[in-house]
Amino acid sequence: MWKIGVVGAGYWSDKHLQAWRRIPGVQIQGLCDPDKSRLYSKAEAYDIPEDKLYGTLEEMLAAADIDVVDIITPPDTHPELVGRAARAGKHIMCQKPFAHSMEEAREMVEAAKAAEVRLMVTENWRWLQPMQAIKELLNSGAAGLLHTIRYIHTDYYSPRFAPENELPQPFFREMPRLLFYEMGVHWHDTWRFLFGDPKRIYAETRRVSPYITGEDAGLITLGYEDYMGFMDMSWATRQNLPGLLTMPVLPEHKEQLIIEGDQATLKLYSSGTLSLIDNSGMETIVTENNGLDFEESHFRLQSHFIHCLNTGEEFQTSGEDNLKTLELVFGTYRSAEEHEVIHFGQR
Numbered sequence: 001m002w003k004i005g006v007v008g009a010g011y012w013s014d015k016h017l018q019a020w021r022r023i024p025g026v027q028i029q030g031l032c033d034p035d036k037s038r039l040y041s042k043a044e045a046y047d048i049p050e051d052k053l054y055g056t057l058e059e060m061l062a063a064a065d066i067d068v069v070d071i072i073t074p075p076d077t078h079p080e081l082v083g084r085a086a087r088a089g090k091h092i093m094c095q096k097p098f099a100h101s102m103e104e105a106r107e108m109v110e111a112a113k114a115a116e117v118r119l120m121v122t123e124n125w126r127w128l129q130p131m132q133a134i135k136e137l138l139n140s141g142a143a144g145l146l147h148t149i150r151y152i153h154t155d156y157y158s159p160r161f162a163p164e165n166e167l168p169q170p171f172f173r174e175m176p177r178l179l180f181y182e183m184g185v186h187w188h189d190t191w192r193f194l195f196g197d198p199k200r201i202y203a204e205t206r207r208v209s210p211y212i213t214g215e216d217a218g219l220i221t222l223g224y225e226d227y228m229g230f231m232d233m234s235w236a237t238r239q240n241l242p243g244l245l246t247m248p249v250l251p252e253h254k255e256q257l258i259i260e261g262d263q264a265t266l267k268l269y270s271s272g273t274l275s276l277i278d279n280s281g282m283e284t285i286v287t288e289n290n291g292l293d294f295e296e297s298h299f300r301l302q303s304h305f306i307h308c309l310n311t312g313e314e315f316q317t318s319g320e321d322n323l324k325t326l327e328l329v330f331g332t333y334r335s336a337e338e339h340e341v342i343h344f345g346q347r
């Protein structure tokens with residue numbers, strides 16, 4: 001039985017708590033958050049008894065019998081929490097974005113190594129159904145040799161960041177780096193999962209909304225030996241709106257991918273339909289309903305974490321692996337600031 005201590009009872013903790021309750025061989029042994037009202041409301045929702053609730057990780061480590069610390073707090077808290085959990089000899093799952101800088105990220109990876117504990121970054125995007133289905137098609141060779149990849153993300157968050165609107169994650173407004181830090185870690189990780197590590201990138205970013213500090217739109221060109229890619233990511237676009245926007249403000253993420261190879265073009269429509277267009281021009285639907293299934297993605301991701309603890313297999317998104325994703329994220333900002341191509345060495 002793996003005994004889990006959860007740190008952070010905020011917006012996204014529901015996804016973690018729901019998944020832990022479904023995975024065999026797992027028990028939630030503690031939940032901590034200094035915000036008492038959040039702590040008690042999650043405890044009630046997930047039947048966690050009062051004697052398993054704590055104000056801090058320190059208290060939880062001292063009192064609860066746990067093997068794993070699951071960190072669901074903002075990035076500025078990660079170095080302290082990861083360091084503390086590692087020194088206590090606990091395996092760690094830590095939410096994205098893992099760190100504010102490469103130095104911080106490397107220090108956390110080293111801390112886990114020194115303490116001989118396992119460390120995985122909670123990167124759920126690659127575990128979404130459409131990404132898993134695309135990976136399977138690419139592995140089967142359905143598209144053949146790739147030459148051009150386009151990844152498009154749209155949402156219409158920008159005007160809805162206005163101060164009078166209630167946001168699920170109000171801290172977005174103040175983040176100096178927003179879209180490619182908060183979401184870019186997902187996109188770069190998913191891109192690496194599907195297409196491998198690029199050799200160079202060039203980025204342009206923009207702030208469209210007047211209500212935020214960071215950027216809410218951007219374009220990235222990605223260069224490989226054999227193929228080229230393009231990310232067109234925006235929270236400032238009216239594309240594919242589901243109808244009139246409602247209150248409260250919630251994300252309306254839409255993802256599209258167009259993957260061109262010498263055998264076929266693979267298309268993910270924002271509706272969740274996946275199709276193949278062959279060399280005769282015939283389009284065949286492969287599967288439908290590949291929606292952004294966040295709850296299931298967490299079940300797959302957390303099941304993978306437990307599977308790797310049981311077998312000793314490498315985590316797909318270990319702390320060490322995530323360093324490569326973060327290099328792409330910070331490279332995106334450097335490229336956009338300096339208007340320079342960023343080259344990556346042997347990766």
Ligand SMILES: NC(=O)c1ccc[n+]([C@@H]2O[C@H](COP(=O)([O-])OP(=O)(O)OC[C@H]3O[C@@H](n4cnc5c(N)ncnc54)[C@H](O)[C@@H]3O)[C@@H](O)[C@H]2O)c1
Nearest residue numbers: 008009010011012032033034035072073074075095096097
């Ligand atoms: N993987 C995803 O798709 C996804 C989605 C949303 C959020 N996230 C990430 O999850 C993290 C948390 O996001 P959120 O939206 O739940 O934020 P949130 O602000 O709603 O919740 C964070 C909680 O952590 C608590 N906290 C802060 N410092 C703490 C500490 N030292 N010890 C214990 N608790 C502490 C806060 O009191 C708060 O309740 C962020 O890094 C965010 O980027 C990931």
